[in-house]
Amino acid sequence: GAVVSQHPSWVICKSGTSVKIECRSLDFQATTMFWYRQFPKQSLMLMATSNEGSKATYEQGVEKDKFLINHASLTLSTLTVTSAHPEDSSFYICSASDQGTYEQYFGPGTRLTVT
Amino acid sequence: AQSVAQPEDQVNVAEGNPLTVKCTYSVSGNPYLFWYVQYPNRGLQFLLKYITGDNLVKGSYGFEAEFNKSQTSFHLKKPSALVSDSALYFCAVRGPSASNAGNMLTFGGGTRLMVKP
Numbered sequence: 144g145a146v147v148s149q150h151p152s153w154v155i156c157k158s159g160t161s162v163k164i165e166c167r168s169l170d171f172q173a174t175t176m177f178w179y180r181q182f183p184k185q186s187l188m189l190m191a192t193s194n195e196g197s198k199a200t201y202e203q204g205v206e207k208d209k210f211l212i213n214h215a216s217l218t219l220s221t222l223t224v225t226s227a228h229p230e231d232s233s234f235y236i237c238s239a240s241d242q243g244t245y246e247q248y249f250g251p252g253t254r255l256t257v258t
Numbered sequence: 259a260q261s262v263a264q265p266e267d268q269v270n271v272a273e274g275n276p277l278t279v280k281c282t283y284s285v286s287g288n289p290y291l292f293w294y295v296q297y298p299n300r301g302l303q304f305l306l307k308y309i310t311g312d313n314l315v316k317g318s319y320g321f322e323a324e325f326n327k328s329q330t331s332f333h334l335k336k337p338s339a340l341v342s343d344s345a346l347y348f349c350a351v352r353g354p355s356a357s358n359a360g361n362m363l364t365f366g367g368g369t370r371l372m373v374k375p
Contacts, residue, residue, distance in 0.1 A: 149301075177362065186348065186365045187302075236301050238363075247363060249294070249302040 145171050147239045149250035156227055156257055164222045164253045166237035173239035176220040177247065178212060181234040193220045227257040260285035260351045264366035271339045271373055279334040279369045281323075281349030290352035291332045292363065293323055295345045302348065308332060319343070339373045346370050 146169040156162050166176055174195050179187040191201040191212055199212035209231075211223040220239075224231055234254050238247040261284045271277045283289055290309055294302040306317025313325045323334045332349060347370075350363040 147301075184368075186367045189362055189364075192362065234299075238302075246304075248304070251301040252299065254299060 145169075145239075145241060145246070145248040147237065147248045147250040149235075149237055149253050151253060152251060153254040154256070156255070158228055158257055159226055161223055161225045162227055162255060164224075164235055164237075164255075166220045166222070166239065166250050168218045168239040168241075168248070171239070171241050171248075172217040173220075173241065174217060175240040176214060177238045177240070178210075178220075178222050179236045179238070181236060181252075183234075187236060190222075224255065227255070229257045231255065232257045260289075260364050262349050262351050262364055262366035264347075264349055264369045266369050267367075268370040268372060271371070273341050273373050273375050274338050277336050277339045277343070277371065277373070279347050279349075279371060281332045281334065281366055282330050283332060283349070283351045284330065285351050289325075289330075289332075291323075291325065292350040292352070293317065293321070293332075293334050294348045294350065296348065296368075297345050305334070305347075339371075341373050341375055344371055344373045 148167045150165045176193040178190045181187050189202050190205045191199045193199045193212045193214040195214045201207045214220040234252050236252045237250045240247050263282045292307045293305040296302050305321050306315050308315045308325045316322045321336050346368050348368050349366040
């Protein structure tokens with residue numbers, strides 16, 4: 144089946160630094176990838192939609208200058224959390240939409256802890 | 259805009275008993291409905307979906323869900339629960355959002371299923 148990977152699976156960084164999270168579709172092409180954020184014991188909240196070769200579009204209330212998204216190829220999207228603060232600590236999950244079926248497949252998530 | 263409600267934060271069931279995790283939705287047009295399961299510190303795993311056709315949808319790991327248009331519900335069910343089914347379950351509906359024309363998923367708040375031996 145379709146597999147989506149995320150790297151790293153967990154990361155600890157200091158406040159003020161930037162962190163990049165990669166999302167890859169391993170065996171299919173994804174014109175669209177989605178980035179979600181999940182707080183403990185809460186549901187997934189869509190942050191932005193990433194379309195290959197174009198700028199990402201962000202949900203209301205999500206700072207595009209803080210959460211930089213790049214979708215350079217049909218198999219890779221990256222989320223960079225810039226100038227991270229402790230309140231950015233969260234579980235970040237990506238999903239990739241299969242170009243043929245439009246089904247969404249989810250990555251395993253990245254746990255970000257900002258100290 | 260579409261929405262999904264999962265009225266129960268937690269469902270407790272004894273192993274071997276049937277389980278139901280409730281989900282209701284609101285969407286304009288025909289609903290595309292999904293169930294996902296999440297284990298601790300893991301991403302979401304797809305269980306099943308309803309697009310069209312039979313109201314009873316069968317999915318992975320013995321789960322099934324019944325689409326009820328009049329009640330706008332899509333409850334997840336399993337005839338005999340296993341301890342290993344203990345996890346967080348999310349219902350979702352596909353529809354448009356501010357950032358995407360039509361392929362985003364809106365999730366319910368999640369229901370924690372606890373199956374006790």
